[in-house]
Amino acid sequence: MGSATETFYDVIRRQGITRRSFVKFCNLTAASLGLGPVAATEMARALETKPRIPVIWMHGLECTCCSESFIRSAHPLVKDVVLSMVSLDYDDTLMAAAGHQADEILQETREKYKGGYILAVEGNPPLNEDGMYCIDGGRPFVEKLREMAGDAMAVIAWGACASWGCVQAAKPNPTQAVPIDKVIRDKPIIKVPGCPPIAEVMTGVISYIVTFGKMPELDRQGRPKMFYSQRxxxxxxxxxxxxxxxxxxxxxxxxxxxxxxxxxxxxxxxxxxxxxxxxxxxxxxxxxxxxxxxxxxxxxxxxxxKGSFYDRLTTIRQFGVEATADQIGLAAAGAVVAGVAVHTAATAVKRLTSKHDHHRRNEPHDQQ
Ligand code: SF4
Ligand code: SF4
Structure with a gap:
């Protein structure tokens, strides 16, 4: 899938993408990351000069929805751009090679780019029965995961499976499926949760690492703040x-x-x-x-x-007010009732007043 020593710019120019499209891509990507025009220039410079980052993409227990999401990104040029931006050296779902040939590529990539590749993980390892519930190339996935993480520069946990465990870890979790940070302890891990994550979030995270050569700022749970800081x-x-x-x-x-x-x-x-x-x-x-x-x-x-998708959250803090939706509803209903009451009272007063005026108008003058 291309040499990692080429720059991203070399590759897209070879693919016939114009400089104008390239600059547009940098501007759009910088904007989607919440960065300004200076960052867009920085991004363009980095992509023109830095060699592409090799990526190894592994799959454990999962449904492949993260890959599905990623390759369907509607970001302009994404299929050319993002797949050109990284040197996707190994992805057993997307690559043409299979079986022993794929395994050889995996080992070659690990040796060639020792300490310099990103390990992107989709799915998770089951630990029960020595990892027998997920066998990859004749070996437990957990073994391969540990091995590949050992020589990675950084690790990306794609989706809810790699980040948190997801449905394969649901109680009583017979396979003992665990999120990848339970077995990879000595490498920085970026968690990009979601089932699946949004395509533009995935490409945004990769674009950031490739451009700035570092991890994006993470929250306490290891998620990139630029996409996961708001509810x-x-x-x-x-x-x-x-x-x-x-x-x-x-x-x-x-x-x-x-x-x-x-x-x-x-x-x-x-x-x-x-x-x-x-x-x-x-x-x-x-x-x-x-x-x-x-x-x-x-x-x-x-x-x-956490129970049914249709059970409502019982208590949540409102913004500036501590109340439940029922209380808000009651308060709103109360305001309506109060409004109706005020309106009724005002109408009654008006009626009374007009009656009073009517009576007064009809009173004999001699009674005044
Ligand atoms: S709206 Fe909620 S459930 Fe739906 S994809 Fe987004 S985070 Fe997931
Ligand atoms: S609770 Fe209502 S306002 Fe809040 S995210 Fe859901 S639909 Fe939107």
Whole structure:
């Protein structure tokens, strides 16, 4: 899949991509990372001069949805650009080679780029029965994972499986599937959770590492802050309905048709850190809440074992106010009741006043 000593710019020019498109790509990528025009220039310079970073992409227990998401990124030129940006030396799902030939490439890449490659991991290792529940090339995946991590520069944990364990680690977890940081202890790991992660988030993380030659800033859980520092709820377009106490109470009710907040039908947006409500999916077209279904919290640790997707979060802190949705709803309903009461009282007073005036107008003058 190309030599790692070539620069990214060499490769895209060879593929016939114009300089104008290249500059546009740098500007768009810098913007998607929340960086300014100076960073776009820096990015262009880095991609023109630095050799491409070799990447080894391994698959453990998983469903391949992270690869599916990545290769479907709607980012301009992504299929050419991102796959050219890294030297994807080994990916047993995407590469043409298979079996022993693929294994040879894996070992060659490890030796050739010792200490200089990124290990991207999709899926996780099961530890029970000495790792027998995931065998790769005749060996337990966990063994290969440890070996490849040993010579990596850094490790990326793609998706909920590699980051947290996901459904294959659901209770009672008979295979003892674990997130990769339980077996890789001595390398920096960037967690990019989600089931799958958003394509633009994945390409954004790779673009950052390739451009700046370092890891992006991470939060305490190891997630890149640029994409995981806000809750879905913080930027959700249905938020005004939440604040106004307007909730969908059951599927297909009138409130659902009006696009009210999905909190009461189980939306986990208030406790889920991800970029869905800002970056969205399918090239920014939509995201689950926009399609009428609540967030299931797929980027959060343990989401698979936290009960039904349709159970509502029982207590959440509101912004500046501590209240539950019911209290907000009650307060809003109370305000409406109070408003109606004020309106009724005002109408009554008006009626009384006009009656009084009417009586007064009809009173005999001699009684005045
Ligand atoms: S609870 Fe869900 S639907 Fe409602 S505002 Fe928050 S994220 Fe949006
Ligand atoms: S909206 Fe929630 S459940 Fe859906 S993809 Fe985003 S984080 Fe995952």
């Amino acid at each position: 879905i709820h913080d930027k959700c377009y249905r938020r005004p309905h939440f604040d106004a106490g307007q909730f969908v109470e059951s599927w297909d009710d009138d409130s659902a048709r009006k696009g009210y907040c999905l909190y009461k039908v189980g939306c986990k947006g208030p406790t889920t850190y991800n970029a869905c409500s800002t970056v969205r999916w399918n090239g920014g077209v939509s995201f689950p809440i926009q399609s009428g279904h609540g967030c299931i919290g797929c980027s959060e640790e343990g989401f698979w074992d």
